[in-house]
Amino acid sequence: MPAHSPSLRSDHHKVLIVGAGAAGIAVASSLIRRDPSLDIALVDPADTHYYQPGWTMVGAGVFSPASTAKPMAAALPKGVRWIKARVEQFDPNAQTVTLDDTSVLSYEQLILCPGLKLDWQAIEGLSDTLGRNGVTSNYRYDLAPYTWQLVQNLREGRAVFSQPPMPIKCAGAPQKALYLSCDHWLRSGRLGNIQAQFFNAGAVLFGVADYVPALMKYIDKYAVDLQYNHRLVAVDGPARQATFVRTLPDGSSETRVQPFEMLHVVPPQVAPDFIRSSPFADAAGWVDVDPATLRHRQFANVHGLGDVINTSNAKTAAAARKQAPVVANNVLVALGRLPRLAQYDGYGSCPLTVERGKIVLAEFTYGGKLAPSFPRWLLDGRRPTRLAWLLKAQILPPLYWRCMLKGREWLAKPQTLVEVGQ
Structure with a gap:
């Protein structure tokens, strides 16, 4: 065998x-x-x-x-x-x-x-329309190419991006799709005819405050309509409508139906x-x-x-x-x-792809404490850099396949405590 x-x-x-x-x-x-x-x-x-x-x-x-x-x-x-x-x-x-x-x-x-588990069924109508009617998600291998197809073909109208309640796999991924799409539309001269909207179920753009200023500059650069406390609950693909429930400050909620030409969905996760x-x-x-x-x-x-x-x-x-x-x-x-x-x-890292060629490299431990892997003079993760893009695009994939999956613990050797029994 x-x-x-x-x-x-x-x-x-x-x-x-x-x-x-x-x-x-x-x-x-x-x-x-x-x-x-x-x-x-x-x-x-x-x-x-x-x-x-x-x-x-x-x-x-x-x-x-x-x-x-x-x-x-x-x-x-x-x-x-x-x-x-x-x-x-x-x-x-x-x-x-x-x-x-x-x-x-x-x-x-x-x-x-x-x-x-990606809980696609938790959003009414979503499974029936994924991969068509302008509805896509980078959270599936077979759908990520459709995202790029939609981004290339969209000329005008509303492009809606959603983020579900935490916890989710890679909390920055919903907005990475937003930034890279907007960057393409900006470079191709189409962003003025496309209204990008980001509907976040949470109350903040990113959970570690040190990285938010750099991200907000891109929200402004791309003229993104940023909406907090909005949770996607239903999708009507043929009608090109997404239904959100918005939580109001007093704890009550209201329903909002949003038309779209393109919808990038991130499902709830359990x-x-x-x-x-x-x-x-x-x-x-x-x-x-x-x-x-x-x-x-x-x-x-x-x-x-x-x-x-x-x-x-x-x-x-x-x-x-x-x-x-x-x-x-x-x-x-x-x-x-x-x-x-x-x-x-508690170390985690999220390379936030704010444009093609630049990344805000978020690295932090428990409690949101910053934990940079490199000296700040070389790579300051709080601002977008080309070096971080190089890391994401060229270094991390082979590091994954050839080091992480092979037990080679570069920059990952564990800290040990006192001997057991002492």
Whole structure:
């Protein structure tokens, strides 16, 4: 059997990982690099692994769709068994996982990183019109090229961009689509005939205040109609109408129907169903972990990372890149193979593509504390720079495929705490 073919079921594994997205493959690789003898199995039904941060660039005609996808078998690290199946339920007391074919796996250590669920069905009429009638989203591989098609073809009218309530995957992505679209229309002399509107369910443009002034300059530059406290609830594609519910200062709400020629939708996002119904979930459905060690608060042999956990950091690939070595270290501590726990500081990064060729590089830890990776004289993330664009367009993709997914922890080595038991 080829090394990366889906594995035959094996009853028991020392470490069982649920989810083969950025977090799952990164933590598997970090574990294998630390202990090549470790028995690791990874459960995921997908045939393809995606570099999701690249979809913003696909939607702006910068990246090709194919550059953001690889066969799952090619992305997985050697030495890890791939079980191509869906998880149905967990029994943490018996330390078992039941799969969709009713087979049961047992584990000594469990790592949960299945990502989150894009809840397209939560917006009435949306699923019926996605990919046509001017309705698109960079949050799907097959739709990001349609975004670029719409941007190129739009000559006049209203271009509406939505952002749902938090938490969402990459909080800056909804406005990245806005900025790159507006930049194209500005460069092609069409922006004067196009009214761009940004309907944000939240009350602020970006959650870390230090980056807002630079972003507001682009809101003004592109003459964007910026609306806060507006939540998209329904889409009528054939009629080209979007319905929003606006929350008023007194707590009441009103409905607003907005016509559009183009609509870029970001759907509400929740934990996967099998996580929300599991003993590992908190009241909101996310995996309940300690924010520093990423160990489950109730079950000591369970860890979580990536978009599925309930920590307050930004849900980005950059966060998963920093979390993976922490979880790898702490799982090996739990197995008695390493002496010191590691901790995660909440690091997240969001390269805000404000125009083609310039990026505001937001980097921060828990509490919105700035955490730049480079000296300010070299790259000041609070203002748009070409160097940050170079980082996003040329450096981060190979860093993802060749370092993060291979367990090479450049700028991601974890901080360790005192030895266990001291």
